[in-house]
Amino acid sequence: MDYPNLEQKRDLETLAYQQLKMAIVKGIYPPGYQITEEIVAAQLNVSRSPVRTAIKRLQTEGFLEKRSNRRVYVTLGDYKRTINTLYVRKALEGMAAYQAAVNRTDEDITVIKRLISEMGYYYKEDDSFKILQMGIEVHRVIYMASKNDLLTQIGINALEQEAVFSYRSLNNDSMRASRSYREHMAIMNAVLEQEAELAEQKARDHVDRLIERVQAAAPDNAEGNSGLLLSLPQ
């Protein structure tokens, strides 16, 4: 057994959970891929027991899904699921932005200001990919600043799932990056200024834009899976 970073000793269940989740999020096990206890166990060099626990957990979290009453696959995100997740994000991220504006600590302020200046740097450099990538971090920080554990846990899970199953196209053009930049800046500034209602509105608006993009990208063949592409949440 190899402990990637050693540091903290974990039980095999936790290890299997983390490894498996990472493999899914990174796309090593792509959506639709069949997961079997035995194979994963062999790859991690542990018995089926801890792997089984990990698989069950990822099922309740939504990363894996049971199909045909016996087999487990990496969740296949279709159009409807993507839209559903985005509406959940709209509700949760709106609330998180509101709460963050109210509850942010000095430490949160420091972190957010650092994010703002870092993002500004990449904006000037016209580094579209970096800007889009940092969007995730913005949402994560705002969840943390909300000081609501439950909200944070559910919200980040939704965010991570979208990273895997997202239905959007992957054109990282600078127009998209530019809009992403402006929208995230607006949210963070409202949080800094403690403009709670504004922060909530900006966060909701941001997700509305994403919803529009998804709807525009797959208006017709809404039921099928064609057009599925991996992307970064924003």
Added chain:
Amino acid sequence: MDYPNLEQKRDLETLAYQQLKMAIVKGIYPPGYQITEEIVAAQLNVSRSPVRTAIKRLQTEGFLEKRSNRRVYVTLGDYKRTINTLYVRKALEGMAAYQAAVNRTDEDITVIKRLISEMGYYYKEDDSFKILQMGIEVHRVIYMASKNDLLTQIGINALEQEAVFSYRSLNNDSMRASRSYREHMAIMNAVLEQEAELAEQKARDHVDRLIERVQAAAPDNAEGNSGLLLSLPQ
């Protein structure tokens, strides 16, 4: 092994999950109670394996929590947790009401109208308990009408958890029932009329009232657990 309703054959993991969850929600295992795999297994007359799976799942869902790095207890809902859950409910139930107003089918309309008339009956009868109890059903129906599986799943889970861990007092006076009646009616009517924004606002207002009540009931000793009482979500 006894199958309560027989009908559908389930595997023991599912059975253990359902039984254990029911026992928690009904208060048979009260908050703070230690759960051990072996004892539950003995009570259900199955081996530890399926019980173990069920316990792990209830952990990730938040009904059970690990303390002292080895033992598992029924989650002890303190003030902060109650407030956190209510804010999550505010976000999700607001969104659900909005989506329900947009997506409700004819069948949903029938169900909602039946709920309205039934609730009206109990209101005339001045049956406070029944009215408060039906509040849960209202939220459940609205989640279903939203046609968003993910939203429904997360939202109902939050609702059920509050049923167990709620911090509020239990005085089922008719003034509370009267307000509960009015607020739930307002939400359902807005959904029927397809007034999406109004429905969202009414749903959020409703949870705000609950938050006020919790804050009023436990303003000072916010950290402790004194004052914890079981109640029904509304």
Added chain:
DNA sequence: GTATGCTATTTTGTATACAATATAGAGCTC
């Protein structure tokens, strides 16, 4: 009387054997 360390007990973690069941595929019939 308090604190510390040892030990027994409790409880979970892990591996593995076996059972049950669903799926796939071959072979058969028509």
Added chain:
DNA sequence: GAGCTCTATATTGTATACAAAATAGCATAC
């Protein structure tokens, strides 16, 4: 060749034995 049935295989479900770890309680020393 199409469809059916039967069988083999793949895979999960369940039980259980054993290992590891944490907790609690007791005894001992100071």
